Amino acid sequence: MKGAEVISLFSEILQGDEMIVSSNGNVSRQAFHLLNKPHIYLRGSMGLPLSVGLGLSLSQPENKVIVITGDGNFLMGLGSLTTIAHFSPENLRIIILDNEVYATTGGQPTVSSTINYKLLMEGSGVENVVSLTSINNEKEVKKSLVKLLKQEGLQMLHIKVERDDIKLANIDWHPTEITKKFHFGHKIHFKSS
Amino acid sequence: MIDSILFLEYMKKKNYSLAIGVPCSYFNNLLIELERSSEILYVPATREDEAIGIASGYYFGGEKSFVIMQNSGLGNIGDALTSLAQLYGIPMLIFVSYRGLKEDDDFPEHSIMGEITENLLESMKIPFSVLEEEGWQKSLSLLIDKSIKKNQPVCLLIKKGVFG
Numbered sequence: 001m002k003g004a005e006v007i008s009l010f011s012e013i014l015q016g017d018e019m020i021v022s023s024n025g026n027v028s029r030q031a032f033h034l035l036n037k038p039h040i041y042l043r044g045s046m047g048l049p050l051s052v053g054l055g056l057s058l059s060q061p062e063n064k065v066i067v068i069t070g071d072g073n074f075l076m077g078l079g080s081l082t083t084i085a086h087f088s089p090e091n092l093r094i095i096i097l098d099n100e101v102y103a104t105t106g107g108q109p110t111v112s113s114t115i116n117y118k119l120l121m122e123g124s125g126v127e128n129v130v131s132l133t134s135i136n137n138e139k140e141v142k143k144s145l146v147k148l149l150k151q152e153g154l155q156m157l158h159i160k161v162e163r164d165d166i167k168l169a170n171i172d173w174h175p176t177e178i179t180k181k182f183h184f185g186h187k188i189h190f191k192s193s
Numbered sequence: 194m195i196d197s198i199l200f201l202e203y204m205k206k207k208n209y210s211l212a213i214g215v216p217c218s219y220f221n222n223l224l225i226e227l228e229r230s231s232e233i234l235y236v237p238a239t240r241e242d243e244a245i246g247i248a249s250g251y252y253f254g255g256e257k258s259f260v261i262m263q264n265s266g267l268g269n270i271g272d273a274l275t276s277l278a279q280l281y282g283i284p285m286l287i288f289v290s291y292r293g294l295k296e297d298d299d300f301p302e303h304s305i306m307g308e309i310t311e312n313l314l315e316s317m318k319i320p321f322s323v324l325e326e327e328g329w330q331k332s333l334s335l336l337i338d339k340s341i342k343k344n345q346p347v348c349l350l351i352k353k354g355v356f357g
């Protein structure tokens with residue numbers, strides 16, 4: 001499957017009240033165009049989707065927070081894997097769409113092909129890890145996405161995907177609009193003082 | 194010296210419920226009290242940009258946090274500020290130890306960053322002030338208000354001894 005196909009499949013499985021953080025580049029564009037709205041679409045801050053997801057999961061313990069990240073973003077902010085494993089928020093889920101390249105900038109290779117993601121994540125202290133390493137496994141992917149939402153506790157799902165070639169339009173919300181629409185759409189209110 | 198317990202009580206009153214940071218010896222006392230605090234959770238970040246990311250996510254979820262780092266960490270957060278915290282309009286307080294001043298003559302690793310710290314913050318368009326012990330509540334309050342009113346990160350430079 002391609003990353004965009006996984007995201008489309010995911011959109012059929014979501015309940016609708018989840019909070020999603022997507023990594024910069026193609027993944028955020030796909031999340032913006034293929035999922036319900038509004039979510040946190042990162043436009044920059046490469047390497048930070050997991051940290052943003054961690055912060056969001058800590059302030060929204062009653063809601064499911066799902067980070068969708070490319071492998072390049074995941075590897076740039078690899079330290080956040082260990083921070084998340086340590087605090088292990090019950091409501092946080094991480095999905096890594098691993099195409100082994102920086103697709104957004106032209107498909108230059110990352111070092112992902114030599115990583116054993118299951119060992120990496122389990123060694124960091126994450127208990128619930130699934131790593132799907134064969135590319136043509138739509139059934140497996142669907143099953144794992146369903147389980148990711150249903151099963152309790154912090155979970156990480158690594159999926160090897162084919163490189164995308166679909167071209168999606170840019171996100172037409174300015175980042176300040178993303179923040180406002182997210183707060184409004186998810187009914188997030190602030191304490192005064 | 195600003196009493197760390199009073200300081201954390203003040204932050205709690207201002208609705209800060211999370212602190213994220215990478216240590217500097219200037220914050221030793223404060224970090225000890227933070228670890229003890231049952232009201233403010235402390236997350237030790239692996240890098241300073243991760244700390245900015247966590248603080249941003251916390252605000253997306255409607256809560257306020259502050260970040261603690263050494264000024265060397267300013268060198269790690271350029272993109273986290275300009276393409277996330279500033280761009281998405283996220284108020285946050287960043288406490289930065291001011292290393293590389295006279296008392297750090299034996300620490301050449303801090304000398305260049307010490308020299309450029311204020312220029313760096315100015316060129317990144319981050320409002321800042323050097324926190325003085327006298328009247329700290331008032332200067333803090335002014336900066337917090339600015340951060341919230343303008344939806345932007347602001348920075349407090351902390352000299353040696355200010356937090357004990």
Ligand SMILES: Cc1ncc(C[n+]2csc(CCOP(=O)(O)OP(=O)(O)O)c2C)c(N)n1
Nearest residue numbers: 025026027046070071072073101102103104
């Ligand atoms: C700090 C930083 N360095 C480089 C870039 C340029 N850049 C934008 S997206 C991207 C690739 C992201 O790769 P990945 O997360 O694997 O997603 P993919 O593009 O493969 O979907 C890069 C290198 C950037 N935006 N920020």
